[in-house]
């Protein structure tokens with residue numbers, strides 16, 4: 001096995017930050033997609049609660065359940081030969097108590113092959129992060145725009161309170177997080193935090209100076225109509241390709257050009 005093919009572990013995140021080796025992260029929700037992303041060499045797969053918006057067609061992530069995350073995380077983690085796999089803890093699976101956070105995170109490690117969980121929130125989530133880390137479960141933190149707070153925030157807006165976001169990042173580091181997602185924060189704030197904290201920062205709409213980047217795979221591949229925030233660069237137009245292939249199939253069925261004899265049994 002070549003050195004670059006060995007499975008990624010939590011230790012690599014520290015090493016990569018020290019080496020300034022940028023970390024690539026994409027979301028995944030199913031086995032087939034996760035196989036392709038892993039084969040391409042992605043460092044980390046996130047079974048995001050963006051499941052709600054990307055897969056379930058909802059406006060927010062609030063309705064996603066822990067059972068749904070476990071179902072998808074099991075498939076993704078089984079597909080990953082090299083990538084490090086993280087699962088989001090969904091809304092109301094960790095906010096109620098430290099005990100709830102440990103039990104929810106524990107289910108991810110017991111029922112899937114995921115190596116870590118991700119929780120949203122900074123100072124107010126630090127106690128839950130500490131409790132989960134004390135149960136020997138690695139935690140990725142997530143500060144800045146936290147989509148599970150959409151009702152309190154009044155929408156998906158860039159978060160500009162530099163001192164509050166810096167304090168959140170410090171708090172999750174002190175609580176034991178091994179990495180931090182920075183979502184929708186001005187580039188200068190993300191750069192300051194990246195320089196201040198000892199763990200890697202993974203940006204989404206957080207500028208050019210983070211230690212890594214994450215995107216929702218449906219956004220990156222052009223599978224979602226309409227949703228085009230400025231950070232979601234499209235690397236393919238798979239939705240267009242699916243529509244065109246489907247139109248050809250329909251035309252061939254109607255005209256009798258599909259199937260032909262070679263596609264039939266006798």
Ligand SMILES: Nc1nc(=O)c2c([nH]1)NC[C@@H]1CN(c3ccc(C(=O)N[C@@H](CCC(=O)O)C(=O)O)cc3)CN21
Pocket residue numbers: 050053054061147156157158184216218219224227228229230231
């Ligand atoms: N498919 C998908 N991709 C995502 O990135 C994503 C989800 N779903 N669901 C959960 C959250 C919601 N996210 C969002 C949604 C909208 C904007 C947005 O419209 N941003 C504006 C900025 C507005 C401002 O200036 O404050 C933009 O123009 O980018 C950003 C992140 C990110 N997350």
Ligand SMILES: CC(C)C(=O)C(=O)O
Pocket residue numbers: 027046047048049050051088142181183204214215216
């Ligand atoms: C966008 C990433 C960071 C996420 O939390 C998700 O996909 O749910």
Ligand SMILES: [Mg+2]
Pocket residue numbers: 048049050088
């Ligand atoms: Mg999420």
